[in-house]
Amino acid sequence: VFGLDAWFHNFTQFTPQALNPEVLAEVPAPYKEIAIYGTFKSVEAASIMGGLIVHPIYRWYLTKRLRPEETTPNSHKIIRSTCRKMQGRLLLASFVVGPSVALLWSTTLSQSELANHCYSLRRRREELTIDRCTVAGGLIGWYWKRFQGAVDGINVGITYALFNNKVLAKYTSPMMKDKIADGDQYANVEEAMKHKSRLDKFLAKKDGQNV
Structure with a gap:
């Protein structure tokens, strides 16, 4: 769907039977994939900044501005709610x-370079876990x-x-194991396309002989 089938199968691993090294290297919609990747990184950065940096600083600032004569039992609750809304706006x-x-x-890359970059992103297991x-x-x-x-x-x-990438992965089995092992993956998109082309020619020739 929308040229993202291979990306979706690799990301979710819900249907490992639909994945093989050739499918993993198919990148028909690199611009959509890079937009999705950018969204992930931006969302992660906004959440960390909002939760660990912006929220406590803004909360401290609002608390400092409270005047004793204006403080009510709900003042700190209102401040907390205001800060959480700020986090939500950052995420949005x-x-x-x-x-x-x-x-x-x-736009600084050619389509071929972008496709290979997207392919390399699909192979970053630790980043995929995040x-x-x-x-x-x-x-x-x-x-x-x-x-x-x-x-x-x-x-x-x-x-x-x-924590999983740095600690658990060394001692436990992954909950979501990627089907395509590193050794079975192609070095780049072009190599996969060449192999697929040779395979298609071989199968076509074999079918012709069987007719």
Whole structure:
């Protein structure tokens, strides 16, 4: 769908039978893929900045501005809510900024270079783990408290992914194992296309002999 079938199969690993080294190297929609990648990175950056930097600083600033005569039992609750709304706005903005910057950057590459870059992104297992956990955590957080909850969910997802990449992966089996082993992957898109072309010719020749 929309030229993203191979990307989707690799990202989700829901249908490993649909994946093989040739399919993994098919990049029919590189601009869409780089926009998705830019969205992921922007969302992750916005969540970390919003949750770990902007929120505490803005909360400290608003708390400092509170005057004793204006303070009520709900003042700190209002400040916390205001800061969480700020986090949500940052996250929302990242859905526009991320793909825009990625697409702008992609104009510096030829289509072949961009396709190979997208292919290399598909092969970055640790980064894929972070992106997958971002999606899972973000969806759970969204269900909990919409954009404000999504920020917390994404931060939890990123934290778990980093812990998994640096610690758990050494001692446990991965929950979502990529089907295509490193040794079976092509070096680049062109190599995969050449192999597929030779294979198609061989199969066509064999079919012709069987007629």
